[in-house]
Amino acid sequence: MAHVRLTGQPAPPLSTLFDGTMYNLGWDGQRDASVADNILLPSIDYAIYLINAVKFHCGQMFHLFDDVSFMRQFHNFYAATDDDSARGLWYVHFLILLAFGKVFVARKNEGRRPLGADFFVQAMKLMPDITFLHTQPVHAIEVLCCKALYLHCLDFRTSAYTVIGEALRLALGEGMHTNMQVEGLDEQHVQRCRNVWWTVYILDRQMSSLMGVPLAVKDDDITASLPTFHGSLQKTLALELNVKLSGIISRILNMDQLQAYLGWQRIYIFYTISLLKKRLDHLEEEQAIPTTTGSAKALLQMCIESSQHILAVLERLKEQNLLESFLPFDLEGAFVAGMVLLIAPLVDSELLTTQFPWLDMAYATLDELGAQGLLNARARKGELQQLQKVFEQMPQPSQNDFVDEEQAVFMQQQAMHLNMDSENPNFGYEFIEDAIWRTTFTADQLINVANTLDLDGIDWMTTGSNSGIQEDEV
Structure with missing residues (x-):
């Protein structure tokens, strides 16, 4: 607005950024399950190092994977001699975490193609359709959160917002927004669901705010309790602060005057x-x-x-x-x-x-x-x-x-x-x-x-x- 008013000309094209144009994944979006998985995986020790890097950078803010169940399948995968384990949802999850880990460890990237993008692209080619994710809902939501966050980091904001919306609806369908009781359910499963829900909540609030769109679910409809982290006060406080901050975003975006006059902006x-x-x-x-x-x-x-x-x-x-x-x-x-x-x-x-x-x-x-x-x-x-x-x-x-x-x-x-x-x-x-x-x-x-x-x-x-x-x- 200022540039046009002063010069009478639109702003230079180079100063105008469009969604999804900053980075190049080197992929046209086509998925072909028949394509052989020729990607070179890291050794088991290096893979653990990359996963720990993801935990360090993201673990205080987001729940991207369940450590116990994920690492159990991780060791089974590296001990296996067949390729059957390289076609399931866990393998897709593993590849996305490797993509995160590579860029976190390097801390420096050259060119428009981010380090570890090969892992992410291969994961997207093998990603099951949303129609079939309901068979493993909790794990599927974790994978969708990873996918949404990765796309968000690459400035694919519209795509990231769409993906986190899929995760949100899966979570709502599973009742994760309610106060799940331990009676009749495994305590570990309940805690995992709470972790998953609040990660989806935080990401949805942040991405909705950046997109300037209405919220998909009101805070009044959420009764889920916060998870407990035994022996980790810092992680508990970090999650509580993130949830409170997201709640403030919700209150701002949900104000009646804001809806009436500003169209949610x-x-x-x-x-x-x-x-x-x-x-x-x-x-x-x-x-x-x-x-x-x-x-x-x-x-x-x-x-x-x-x-x-x-x-x-x-x-x-x-x-x-x-x-x-x-x-x-x-x-x-x-x-x-x-x-x-x-x-x-x-x-x-x-x-x-x-x-x-x-x-x-x-x-x-x-x-x-x-x-x-x-x-x-x-x-x-x-x-x-x-x-x-x-x-x-x-x-x-x-x-x-x-x-x-x-x-x-x-x-x-x-x-x-x-x-x-x-x-x-x-x-x-x-x-x-x-x-x-x-x-x-x-x-x-x-x-x-x-x-x-x-x-x-x-x-x-x-x-x-x-x-x-x-x-x-x-």
Whole structure:
């Protein structure tokens, strides 16, 4: 929108990403069961190493396989002398996990074809049709979760969303969303079903949010208990936090006002768009950047603080070489945070007096991910830089419209202080610690602010006109 308004031309094609075009699997999607399985499998020790890598990178967030039953079949497979075991659902599951493991272990990928893609493609060729997956529902759902997550990592978002939808419906059909009782069922089976259900739930919420589509099942219809991890408090807390975060996403996407006015799109995106459009409408006028008030200002302030918090956490992960170079969540966090901090000063000059050092931190995170071969990171950084270049071409209001003299001196001192400390190995620790632990708004406050937003001020997005917008409405 900003590029078109300033230049009169659409954005360059290279800065526009389309679903499923980033990576090349080297496969046309055709499945031929008669094709011989000529893929070279790793040795048993290396295969165990790859599977353990998957557990390390994904085990705290998702349940992708049942360790006991999977490893039992794993050892049977390597001990077998025939090929019958290489045609079942377990073998498909095994190949997808190897595909994950290869890219996790390498931590660097060259070219558009990800490491381990051969394993994934072979798994897809042997994958049974959804019609026949009901015979092994729990195992089938685990395989579908693996498939959906892998596709999501490669930016095949529509395909990933479709696959996790299949997993969700299988889980619903098996009653996994209910409070399964141990009576009459094996305790281990119940715990496995709970693990499977909450993994499906988390993935479905995340993918639905990114796609901007309605949720398939309401939280009110879910009565399943969380699984228990004996002797692993960290894993229990990690799952609980992920479920709570997904629940917040559900509450936001299910708000009545959001459904009525925005068609299930994210509310803060539309508010930002409306305010940015108003800023662009006054490009030729010599006036201050319009400021926001009330609930809209509170929501935008939350976006900024959340973005700073995200970048501070990612900076710490980068320092410890713990950024995820394949899973997309660190990438999305850096990109969204950078986008918010780019747009914020143009929406309201009082929201963010300086973008330093936050944008540098976002770019540094994307550079690190790009150096590890994450093509999405390079593309996302290009998008941010393109947007920054466009914004730099916008006419700036007078100096008095930004900050007073005292604020300007303070900003300059802060910048000099941070530059002087850049040679210190502990550079920025106190600054980052403050950003990580500073929390002004709770999740409930976020929901309350969203519920009280005046949505009448964005009717122009559905009517095609903004002539009736008043500043106090936005």
